[in-house]
Amino acid sequence: MKVNPSINRRDLLKGGASLLVTVSTAGVLNSSVINNAVSKEATTKLRTTAPDQLDAWLAINKIGDVSAFFGKTDMAQGVGTAMAQIVAEELDVSVNKVTTILGDTNLTPDQGGSSASSACRWGAQPLRNAAAEARQILIDRASKILGQTNEKLDVKNGSIFVKDSPETKISYGELVSEEGFGTQLDWNKKYGNALRTSGTASVKDPADYTVVGQSVVRKDIPGKILGTTEYCHHVSLPGMLHGRMIRPPVANAIPVSTNTKSIADIAGARVVHKRNLLAVVADTEWGAIQAARQLEVEWTDTDAPFPHMDQLYDYIRQAPPVVSNGQTMTFGSKNYNVPRGQKEYDLGPTNQVLASAARVVEAEYEIPFQSHARMAPSVAVADVSDNGVVIYTDAQKPHDVRAGVSKMLLLEQEQVHVIWLPGPGSYGRSDGDEAAFEAAVISREIGQPVRVQWMRDEGHGWDPKAPAAVISLKAGIDDNGDLNAWLFHAKGFSGWDVKNNPSNPGDTLAGMQLGWQKWDEHNFGTPEESYEFPNQVEYWQTIEAFQEVASPLRCAHMRSPQKKQVSFAHESFIDEAAAAIGQDPIEFRLKYLKEKREIEVMEAVATAANWETRPSPSNDIDSGDLLKGRGVALFSGYGTFVATACEVEVDRISGRIWARRFIIAHDCGLIINPLGLRGAIEGNVIQGVSRALCEEVLFDQENVRSTDWISYPILDSMDVPEAIDIVLINRPDKSPGGAGEPAHVAIAAAIGNAVFDATGFRARQMPLTPERIKAGLAT
C-alpha cells in the first residue's frame, strides 16, 4: 500500500488534530484497506471520537451506506462482520450496507482494542445503542416529512415507510446531512473495555432479531484468499527506510559500541544506538537484513541471567514468593487471587482435614513458558516529524500504542495517530505492538519514516511469554469415599510481569531499553468453575522474573491468561480425584458443580459424545500398541461455558498422541453469528491441541533458544483431529459471552484425561510430547 506523499509527509498535523482526521481519511479509507469503500461524506469530514457523541460511532451517507466506528480490532475471528450485523440489526439495513472501521485512533473511540474476548460481550454495546439512537432520530425526521406519527412508520432495508401505505417512504440517505447527527449520548466516562453509553432509544428485543444470530459470511475472507487484503506489512511511505533490531546474544547484555565500518558497503546503512536500544536502517529491506547480520557490536559482559532449563520447575518451587511494595505477598497482590469474596486464606482447617483424611490424593503439574509465535513477527511503520507522529501497526490495542508512544516521545496523545491494519492472528500481549515503539524511536532519531520488521528468531525469542508455573493440588477423601478437603496452589511467574497493554512505555522492549520503568503488578490465577468442595482453598503466588528489564522471558497475557495453566492442573486433578474414588469423570463433576449453565454443557457434551458412564482408566490399557481413551474437561469464563470431550489414540511404541476427535458443547449466551462462532471454536481447539502437545519455550542460561518453527514446533496438519463436533447452545435471553478464548482453555486437560483413560498414565507436565508419554508408559 503506497500512501500519498503530499499528505503524510508534509501536511500532517499542520492544522492540528482536525486536519489529521481529514488526512488519515484520505490516506487510509480511500485506499482498498477497508472492504466496501466507505462513503466520502461519512469519512472525509471532520470526525469526533468523543464517546458521548453519536457521530463518533456511526455515520450514514447520502446513498445510505453505514460506517460503524469500532474502537477495538479484529484478531481474525470475524469481529468486523459481527459488529456490522449488530448495527444492521438495530438500524434495519442490509448487513452489506454496513462497513466496520476498526482501531484507527483518529476515527474510533478508545474501547481498549482486542482484549478478554470482549468484542461482542462489551465492545458491541455502544454500537448497538448508537444504531438504535440513529434509527430513532431518522424516524423522527421522516415523521415530519411524511406527516405521519412515528407509530405509523416502520423501517426496512434503510427505508422508512408508512405501514398502511408502504409505497410512501423515504430512505435514510435522504434524511441525513453532511454535518452528521450532532446528538449527545450519556457515557460512563470510562475508556477501554469498560466504556458504555446510553441514549434515549431502546434497543431491539433479541426475540425479534433477524440479522444477529444468522450465519453471515465474513466480509474479510475473500480478500485474504484472493491475496488482496492490505496487511500492515504492505505499508510503504515515501522516503521510508527499513529497520532491523539488534538483539543481545546474552539476554541481559547491553550494547557498548558498534563498528559502523562493518556495514559501510550497504546502501544507506546506518546504526541507531540510543541508550540500550540498538538498530540498523538501510535503503532496502534486504540491505537492512544484511546490515543486522554484519554489524559488529561490543556487548557488556554479563552473568548469564537464567538457570539451566532442567531446573526450571525446582527453581519455581524454591523461589520466595514475590515481594511487592515492601510486603511479602504470600497470597499474591491486591484481590486478584481471591475467589468467592474471601480476603485472606487460612490454610489451617484444610490442612487439618487433610492430615486426618482417610486418603489424600495429591499431584503437581508443570507448565512451561509458551510463546505467542505469531505467523509473522512484529512489524510497524512510524513517521515522526515536527508535525507529529503517524504509526501503522497491527497491534491489538492501537489506542494504548498511542498512549505509550506519546509518553515515550514526550508528546500529547493528539500528536500521535495510530492506524490499525490487519496482521497475523494475535492472542494476547504478543510482540505485535513492540515494533511500533521501536519504529517511533528510530524514526525520530533519523528524521525519516521507518519500517521495522522483526525476524523469525525475534518473533519466537523476544515476544512476551505465557508464564511458567508449578501447580499443586491436594484432595482429602473420607471413610465414605467422599471428598472432605481441596487445596489448589499455583506458583509461577507473574502473568503481569509486563502490562497487558503498551500504554506505559516501560512495559515495552524499546521503552525499557530507554530507561522507562516497568509497572509493578502481579497476577496468576485460580479456577473459576463453580465446583464446591468441603474445606476448599485455592490461592496463587508469583515469583520474581529471572531478568527484570527487557527480558526475552518477560511474561504477559497470552490466550486465556493463566486460565490455560490453571485449567490443565485443575481439570486434570478433578479427574485424578474422580479416578481415586472410582467415579465416572462427568458424574463426579456434576456432583460438585453449582452453576446451572456448566451442568447443562456437561450434560450436552455427554450426550453428543455418546459418553459411556464408567471410571477411568479404561479396561483396555494393556491391550495392544494403539491405546484408545476418552477424556472430558470443563471451562467457564468470559461469560461463556464450555464442556470439552476428547477421544485420543496413544501409540505405546512412539508415545505419539493423536487427539482424534473433539466434542465441544459451547454456551456463550446470545449467538451473534453461528458460522463465525464455529470457525472461532475450531481455531481455539486446534491452538489448544498445539499448546498441549507441542509447545515449550526452550532456553539455556544465556538466552531463549526457541527461535524458529523447529525449536518451537506447533501442530502440523498430520496431527490435527479428524473431527471437531460442536454443539452450540444459543441463549437469546442471555447477553453475549466471549468466544475468542473459552474453547481453548480446557483442551490440554481434556487430552491429558483421555490419555490417562487410554493408558493409565497421568501426564502432569505440559506439553505432552511423545518422549514424555513414552517415558511415562515405560514406568
Place this chain on the structure above:
Amino acid sequence: MARYILNINGEQREVQAEPNMPLLYALRGELELKGPKFGCGLGQCGACTVIIDGAAIRSCVTPVSAISAKSIRTIDKLGTEDAPHPVQKAFIEEQATQCGYCTNGWIMTTVAALEHNSDVSNQDIREFLSGLKCRCGSHMSMLRAVRRAADIMSEDNES
C-alpha cells in the same frame, strides 16, 4: 547488484538485486506484489510460497539468481473475485481462513499439488500440506476446503 529478468504471472519483469537476495524480497519490494508473505525467512512456514515451473517453492530461501528463465506464479494473479481459482473458490466457500497471513502458502501448495494430481485421499491432502504453519488453527476448515477443491478439480478432469 545484477539485473534479472523474471517471468512472473506471464509477464517479463526486471529487477535489480544481489544474486543471493531471496526472491521474496524482489516480489514484495521492487515488484510490489502482496500475495507472498514474510513469515520466517527460513523456509519453515510456507507463507512466502510461489509456484515455479509447477512446483510449490518457498521464495524466502530461493535466491533470485537461481530462478531466471523459469515461470513464477503468485497468488496475486491466481484468480479474481469474479473468477477465483477452484482452490480459492473452495476456500471462500468453507470460510477457510482466520487472519489469512498463512493462507497464501496453503493455497499455492494446494494449487501445485492438485494441478499435478487432483485424485487424492484425505491422507494425501494432510501429507502435501504437512509442514505449512497456521497459528490461528484454521486447519479443519482448510482441510475441508482442499477436499472440496480436489473433488471439483478431479470432476473437471473427468468431464
